[in-house]
Amino acid sequence: MERAKFVEHKGQQIFLMDCTDTTLDEMTQIIEECARAVRSQPEKSVLTLIVAGGSAFSADTISRLKELARDNAPYVRASAIIGVTGLYKVVFNAVSMFSKRRFYLFDSTEEAMDFLVELED
Numbered sequence: 001m002e003r004a005k006f007v008e009h010k011g012q013q014i015f016l017m018d019c020t021d022t023t024l025d026e027m028t029q030i031i032e033e034c035a036r037a038v039r040s041q042p043e044k045s046v047l048t049l050i051v052a053g054g055s056a057f058s059a060d061t062i063s064r065l066k067e068l069a070r071d072n073a074p075y076v077r078a079s080a081i082i083g084v085t086g087l088y089k090v091v092f093n094a095v096s097m098f099s100k101r102r103f104y105l106f107d108s109t110e111e112a113m114d115f116l117v118e119l120e121d
Helices: 024-038 059-075 087-099 109-118
Strands: 004-009 012-018 046-051 076-082 103-106
Touching (some): 024 059, 059 076, 059 087, 103 109
């Protein structure tokens, strides 16, 4: 799926979840692809970037996102999010609290990707 894939930035792989303007069905597909791809990698090796904004959310979607973040935790080294405003802040705060994971918030894709690849372990 084009909205959920590994991309390269400055020689490092980042798993990108492009959730902008998605339907509920598209969100489900993105979540499923993210789970499959991230969990196929070594533990604590994956950098993730979520691009939010304009997506359709339901209680089921939020529940799936919480489970995704929790179950992906062993594989993820760091996560960044862009496009989080208004209601999306509430959703991602809930996901963060449930999964006990930290998500770094940024205003641009470039800024988030630079942060992720320059992050020290």
